[in-house]
Amino acid sequence: MGTHKMLVFSNAAEGREDDFNAWYEGIHIPEVLATPGMVAAQRFEVSAVESPGVPTPPQKYLCVYEMEGDPTEVFNAMVERGRTGEISRGDSTDPTSVAMWFYSPRSERFTG
Secondary structure (H helix, E strand, O other), rough: OEEEEEEEEOOOOOOOOOHHHHHHHHHHHHHHOOOOOOEEEEEEOOOOOOOOOOOOOOOOEEEEEEEEHHHHHHHHHHHHHHHOOOOOOOOOOHHHEEEEEOOOOOOOOOOO
């Protein structure tokens, strides 16, 4: 039922915002999407929406990847590609900021 999602939250290294965004969109996403089972990616930047009691997230950026097939197998293939250098880590990411979670569909997609 649908595609699985891999959500990756991150920040640029201090003073490396332009380098980070150029690397992420020009190099990293194409490398990740070359992994079998990875079918799409879209980046987001935190919005300046004020909501009482809701804190600003610690990471400025979010990338939502869509995966088809067994998400564990797809992720393991991605890890292996990273190990062999086919997926680069880049040097403009703040490594302490990176957080990643996986989500699988629970229901059909609702639309309004």
